[in-house]
Amino acid sequence: MKKRSKRYKESLKYVEKGRFYSLEEAIGLLKKMQIPKFDASVDLHFSLNIDPKKSDQQVRGTVVLPHGRGKKIRILVFCKGEAENEARQAGADIVGGEELINKVMQGFLDFDCVIATPEMMKEISKLGKILGPRGLMPTPKAGTLTNEVKKAIEELRKGKIEFKNDKQGGIHISVAKLSFDQKKIFENASKVIEAINEAKPPSVKGKFIKTIYISSTMNPGIPLQC
Numbered sequence: 001m002k003k004r005s006k007r008y009k010e011s012l013k014y015v016e017k018g019r020f021y022s023l024e025e026a027i028g029l030l031k032k033m034q035i036p037k038f039d040a041s042v043d044l045h046f047s048l049n050i051d052p053k054k055s056d057q058q059v060r061g062t063v064v065l066p067h068g069r070g071k072k073i074r075i076l077v078f079c080k081g082e083a084e085n086e087a088r089q090a091g092a093d094i095v096g097g098e099e100l101i102n103k104v105m106q107g108f109l110d111f112d113c114v115i116a117t118p119e120m121m122k123e124i125s126k127l128g129k130i131l132g133p134r135g136l137m138p139t140p141k142a143g144t145l146t147n148e149v150k151k152a153i154e155e156l157r158k159g160k161i162e163f164k165n166d167k168q169g170g171i172h173i174s175v176a177k178l179s180f181d182q183k184k185i186f187e188n189a190s191k192v193i194e195a196i197n198e199a200k201p202p203s204v205k206g207k208f209i210k211t212i213y214i215s216s217t218m219n220p221g222i223p224l225q226c
Contacts, residue, residue, distance in 0.1 A: 005218070007219075008218065008220060010033075010034050011033035011034045011219045014029045014033055015222055019223070020224060020225045021222055021223065021224055021225065022224070022225055023189055023190065023193075023214070023224055023225075024186060026214045026222040026224055027042075027186055027189070027214070028182065029222055030042065030185075030214065030215075030216045030219070030222070031178075031182065033216065033219045034218075034219065035216075036217060036218050038217075039070070039177050039178060039179045040177070040178040040216045040217035040219075041174045041176075041177060042175055042176040042177065042178055042180075042185055042188075042189070042214065042215075042216050043172060043174050043175065043214070043215050043216070043217075044172070044173050044175055044189060044192055044193070044212060044213070044214055045170065045172050045213040045215065045221060046170060046171040046173075046196060046209055046211070046212055047169065047170050047209075047210045047211040048165060048169045048171065048208060048209060048210060049169075049207055049208055049209070049210050050165060050201065050204055052165055052166070052168065052169045056202075056203045057201045057203055057204055058164070058201070059164065059165040059196065059199050059200075059201065060141060060163065060165070060199070061141070061162070061163060061164075061195060061198075061199045062141075062142050062143060062161065062162050062163070062195075063160070063161060063163065063191055063192055063195035064155065064158055064160045064161075064191075065159035065160075065161060065175065065176070065188045065191060065192070066184075066187045066191055067159065067176065067180060067184040067187060067188050068158065068159035069159055069161070069174070069177075070179070070180060071177065073112040073113055073156065074093040074094065074110065074112050074113070075093050075094070075111065075112070075113045075114075075115065075153055075156055075157075076092070076093065076094040076100070076111040076113070077092040077094070077095045077114075077115045077116070077153070078096070078097065078100060078101065078114070078116040078117070078120045078123075078124050078138070079095065079097065079115075079116065079117040079119075079120060079149060080097040080117075080119070080120070083117050083147070083149050084096070084097075086149050086150055087115075087149045087150075087153065089150075090149060090150040090153040090154065092115070092149075092153055093111065094110075094111055097120065097123070098123060101123055101124055101126070101127060104130060105126070105127065105130070109130075109134075111136075113136070113144070113156050114131060114136045114137070114138050114144060115138060115144045115145075115149060115152045115153065115156075116138040116144065117145075117146070117147055117149065118145060118146070118147060121138075121145065124137075135162065135164070142162045143155060143160070144162075159188075161173065161174075163192070163195070163196060163199075173192060175188045175189045176188045176189065178216050178217075189214065193212065193226075196209070209226050211223065211224075211226065212224040212226045
């Protein structure tokens with residue numbers, strides 16, 4: 001059995017066993033819990049009524065957080081030619097082609113998001129085992145595999161994030177920082193819940209979202225009404 005810290009146990013006292021909270025109530029509790037010395041993330045955890053083994057029940061999409069992520073993100077762009085100038089002018093942090101691919105293969109991972117132009121896809125496919133498990137592989141659906149490099153960078157800077165289910169049929173996603181005021185956390189979290197509801201596959205019958213928990217780093221999850 002996992003041993004819980006004193007901080008965790010103190011925070012757990014705020015959560016009434018067996019009760020489901022409104023999003024607004026839950027955010028209020030997060031603010032009362034033990035706060036770490038760093039700016040903690042606020043996360044949503046979904047359990048979905050899907051069979052993740054079925055291709056027609058995959059849940060994936062993007063959503064723009066109204067108030068952003070709350071942190072400066074490092075954007076890497078795989079491209080070449082004129083697209084390199086466009087990426088740099090649009091504010092990409094790291095830009096390059098094959099030499100950058102080799103650098104990532106050698107262990108460089110100092111970035112948060114990846115964009116690529118379609119002509120680079122053949123080369124970056126070799127990074128699948130590195131970027132894939134981290135959720136960083138560029139895809140057309142996420143808008144990160146595109147010739148519109150400037151637009152993709154701007155959307156990421158504004159707070160665009162991607163979500164997709166894992167092998168257990170869950171989605172775990174950071175929606176804000178705990179330093180945000182309650183209204184901003186509420187609006188970001190609401191937007192994500194709305195986007196995931198809208199991503200319900202047509203083949204899924206009945207209730208789509210089984211449970212939602214909200215938590216902050218190093219603190220217990222709070223069950224939400226859903």
